[in-house]
Amino acid sequence: MKPLLVLMLVAAWNAGAASDTTRAASLRLVNPYPSTGPLEISGSAPANKALRAMQAHAAPPLTDLVSRALQQSLAYALDTPVAVVRRAKRGGAEALEHVALVPDGRTLLLAGSDVIIVRNLLTGYDWRRDIKPVALIARMPNVLVGMPHGSDVRRVVESGIARSKRTLASSGELASSHLAGALFIRATGANIGHVAFNGAHSALRAVVAGEVTAAFVPLPAFLDYVRNARLRPQAIADDVRHPSLPDLITLSEAGLPSVSGAGWYGLFAPYAMPAQLINRTASIMAAEQDDARFSASMAQAGLRVERAKGPAFSNLIETDYGRWQAYLQARPEFAIPPAPEN
Structure with a gap:
């Protein structure tokens, strides 16, 4: 200054x-x-x-x-x-x-x-x-973590892979990650059930354990798990990329400009x-x-x-x-x- x-x-x-x-x-x-x-x-x-x-x-x-x-x-x-x-x-x-x-x-x-x-x-x-x-x-920002093995968020948008029955977790009922998930489901037409966890870390553990298909969680919580090889970040629900994860695309780049949810x-x-x-x-x-x-x-x-x-x-x-x-x-x-x- x-x-x-x-x-x-x-x-x-x-x-x-x-x-x-x-x-x-x-x-x-x-x-x-x-x-x-x-x-x-x-x-x-x-x-x-x-x-x-x-x-x-x-x-x-x-x-x-x-x-x-x-x-x-x-x-x-x-x-x-x-x-x-x-x-x-x-x-x-x-x-x-x-x-x-x-x-x-x-x-x-x-x-x-x-x-x-x-x-x-x-x-x-x-x-x-x-x-x-x-x-x-x-x-x-919120981060989309998980998704089926071998797929990425671009394939979800382009081929409708998410239309099979899956579960999408959030860090809690009415958290910003909940809204991001709701916007994602509406934008993709996905047949995904929402599961609200008591905190982002609980949602992340559920993804790692295979209890849910994917999750939207706040970026601060995800950074605690960033070295976990079993957690795969797909995209960030924000208008721009984040300096902590510069290679992670935004959902807008993946074809979902209406999903911001930060x-x-x-x-x-x-x-x-x-x-x-x-x-x-x-x-x-x-x-x-x-x-x-x-x-x-x-x-x-x-x-x-x-x-x-x-x-x-x-x-x-x-x-x-x-x-x-x-x-x-x-x-x-x-x-x-x-x-x-x-």
Whole structure:
């Protein structure tokens, strides 16, 4: 990052935040994910069962890695302490409520597509009323692993080999890998049954053991198994190849451009935070993303840094929101509530 640019951005950010005399001494970064175990869910909403299934496969170490990276980057860029505050109760609702109620210019939310999109679709809660997108941090691609011996994903697309009865695993009900699998089945017309496992590692073990034909799993989990000769990566469900596996084709290259299914992590601010301050924060984050060390740390974890702020990030969320909504509405067991009135 260029020192002059950092100084200009920091000065602008501090000038905007300093107008709030009640602010705390440090910036707070709210993490809606637990350190261990599934998120706590309470209440009698029809979606509780699906939410429990979705959150049972969470990967806290990865989200902690992202929050630590942001903590270090923001602390360095702003020359101020950054405290990570965990608010993991009620499936992420606690974090959303906490951020919405503290519009002090010093509180930000780190959240993934599961909390912002899937959880809100299942409960009918409209996140747009309480928080604003600041910046996309990184994508979490999913990898297609397995397939019949001697075949590859191009043959699946070209010859319809997947139309015989097979099973396709995901890392969990309503995970991004589940959506990737659903898009794959729809795009290929494959006669494949979906099997949701309690975590990506369980799905990978099932592929190795021959219990399922193939699986979509998050790239971070697959990298733990990359040296296992019995696991064969077929393609990555993302728009571009990943630096950790540069020879692995994308599903778009294999003839399936509609199958992307990547999760993501982004930075959000309270709805009441002034737009000027949000823009300054997004600019600081963009400068950090240009730092090769930050990108390398994300790539090593299986993530892919991608920049989008303001309207561009909002459009990305709405696109993913629409894809999940279309899928869940076709599955009556999830009982999606009607959209809230504005």
